[in-house]
Amino acid sequence: MNASFSSIGPSRRFFALSTLALAAVLAGCAVGPAYKVPESAASAGWKEQPAADGWLPAAPADALDRGEWWKLFGDATLDELAARVQVSNQNIAAAVASYTQAQALVREQRAGLFPSVSFDGSGKRSGTVGGNASASPSNTFGATLGASWTPDVWGRLREAVNSAQANAQASEADLASARLSAVGDLATNYFSLREADAEIVLLDETILGYQRAFEITSNRYAAGIAAQTDVLQAQTQLVNAKADRVGLQRTRATLEHAIAMLVGVAPADFSLPPARWTPTVPGVPTGVPSTLLQRRPDIAAAERAVAAANAQIGVARSAYYPNISLTASVGSNASRVRDLFGAANTLWGLGLSVAQVVFDAGAISASVDAAKAGHEASVARYRQTVLAAFQAVEDQLTTGATLAQQEGLRREATAAADKTEQQLLNRYRAGQVSYTDVVQAQAAALSARRALVQLQVNRQAAAIALIQAMGGGWQADWMGATRPAGNSTSNNSAASRTP
Numbered sequence: 001m002n003a004s005f006s007s008i009g010p011s012r013r014f015f016a017l018s019t020l021a022l023a024a025v026l027a028g029c030a031v032g033p034a035y036k037v038p039e040s041a042a043s044a045g046w047k048e049q050p051a052a053d054g055w056l057p058a059a060p061a062d063a064l065d066r067g068e069w070w071k072l073f074g075d076a077t078l079d080e081l082a083a084r085v086q087v088s089n090q091n092i093a094a095a096v097a098s099y100t101q102a103q104a105l106v107r108e109q110r111a112g113l114f115p116s117v118s119f120d121g122s123g124k125r126s127g128t129v130g131g132n133a134s135a136s137p138s139n140t141f142g143a144t145l146g147a148s149w150t151p152d153v154w155g156r157l158r159e160a161v162n163s164a165q166a167n168a169q170a171s172e173a174d175l176a177s178a179r180l181s182a183v184g185d186l187a188t189n190y191f192s193l194r195e196a197d198a199e200i201v202l203l204d205e206t207i208l209g210y211q212r213a214f215e216i217t218s219n220r221y222a223a224g225i226a227a228q229t230d231v232l233q234a235q236t237q238l239v240n241a242k243a244d245r246v247g248l249q250r251t252r253a254t255l256e257h258a259i260a261m262l263v264g265v266a267p268a269d270f271s272l273p274p275a276r277w278t279p280t281v282p283g284v285p286t287g288v289p290s291t292l293l294q295r296r297p298d299i300a301a302a303e304r305a306v307a308a309a310n311a312q313i314g315v316a317r318s319a320y321y322p323n324i325s326l327t328a329s330v331g332s333n334a335s336r337v338r339d340l341f342g343a344a345n346t347l348w349g350l351g352l353s354v355a356q357v358v359f360d361a362g363a364i365s366a367s368v369d370a371a372k373a374g375h376e377a378s379v380a381r382y383r384q385t386v387l388a389a390f391q392a393v394e395d396q397l398t399t400g401a402t403l404a405q406q407e408g409l410r411r412e413a414t415a416a417a418d419k420t421e422q423q424l425l426n427r428y429r430a431g432q433v434s435y436t437d438v439v440q441a442q443a444a445a446l447s448a449r450r451a452l453v454q455l456q457v458n459r460q461a462a463a464i465a466l467i468q469a470m471g472g473g474w475q476a477d478w479m480g481a482t483r484p485a486g487n488s489t490s491n492n493s494a495a496s497r498t499p
Helices: 002-006 010-026 069-073 076-088 090-111 156-222 228-262 289-295 297-320 363-429 435-469
Strands: 116-126 138-149 323-334 346-355
Touching (some): 069 076, 069 435, 090 156, 156 435, 289 297, 289 363, 363 435
Antiparallel strands (some): 116 138, 323 346
C-alpha cells in the first residue's frame, strides 16, 4: 500500500493527508457531559456509635482490610469452609463469569477506536463448452487489501468505551457482593449449626438430670411417699426434653445441608462433625460514614451505573453530528499468481464518506431525553442505595449494643435459675415442696440456658451482619479516586479506567 500511495498525485495526496489530519483534530472533540459523582447524604459519625462503644472494642483490622473478615472469629473450620466457598460456590462462579464477560465487552468497544484491515483473495478458472472448441480455459486471480476507519470525531465511540468500562467496574463490585453474601451466609449458618451442637450438649446434660429426677420420683412413689402424679410429671418432662433434642437434630441437619450447597457439593457428600463452639464476638472497626461509600460493593456498583448512564448521554448526543468514514484499498488482478504483485496490475483507492441525518421526526432528541432520564433514575437508585447502607449499619450497631447488654442479664438469669432448680430439688427430696415446683424450676432453668446460648449466636450473627453492612473490608483500586472536573471522555478519569 505504501508504494501505491506514493504514486498518487500531489493534489490527491494533499487531500488524503488533510482528511486524516482533520479527523485527528476533530477526534479531540466530545459531546458527553462531564461526570461527577452524585451527592448523597452522609453524616460525620454514626448515630448509634456511642451506644455501640461498649460492645465494639478497638480491634486490629488486618483481616478486615484484606477482605478475610471471617478470620476475626478465630475458627479454623470456618476459615477452611470460607476458602472452599471462594472456589466452589456457584453464585460466585456466575459472578466471575459475568465480570469476565464485562471485561470482554470493554475490549470489544475499544477495538472500534482503531481502523479495521481486511484481505480478500480470489481465484477463478473459466472456459467455454460446446460452440467454440478452440477457446482454452483461462485463469483469473485477485487480491485486495482494504482498510476502513470511522474516526471518533464526536466522542461517540469513546463514550461507549467509558460506559462499558463503568459497567465492568460495576460487575467487579457485583462479584464482591456475591462473595460477601456467600461467605456471610456460610458464617451465619455455621455458627447456627454450632449453636445447635451446643444446645444438643445442653439437652444431653439436662436429659441426664431429668432421668435421675424420674428415678427419684419413681423410687419415692414405690416407697409410698410420693404421688403417682409426680412420676407422670417427671416422665413428661423427660420425654419432652428428648423430643426437643430430636428437633435440634433436624435443625442441625438442615443447616449442614445449607452449608453443603454454599461450598458447592451435594449434601450427601458433605458432613460437619460436632465440635466445641466458642461464641467469639470480634470487635468491628466501623470508621466514619464517608468510608462506607468506598468500602461497600453495592454502593460502588450503583455509582458505576450512574457513570455508565452518564456516558450513554454522550452516545445519544453524538447522533446529532455527521458520521465520517475513511476507506483505503489496494489490489491486483492477474491471470497468474506471480503477476498479482506487479506494479502494472495494482489498483488503489481512497474514499471519504460523510452521513448526516437530515430529518428523523425527533428520534434523536427523544433518544437524548431517554438517556438523561436513565441517568436521573441511576442517580436516584444510587442515593437510595447509600441511604439503605447507612440504615443497615445503624441497625446493626443498635442490635449489637442491645444484645451485648442482654447477654449480661441472661447470664444473671441463668445463674439464678440454676440455683433455684438445685434448691427446690433438694427441698423436694426432703419432702418440703411438691414436685410441681421442681418441674417449674427445671423448665425455667433449661429455658434460661438455651436463651443464653441463642443470644450468644445472635451476637455473632449481628457482628457478621455489621461486617457485611460495612462492605467486608472490600475496596477496589478505582474506588475513591478523584475524578477530574472535565469531560470524562477527554480526560483520563477514574470513570474511564479498566478495572
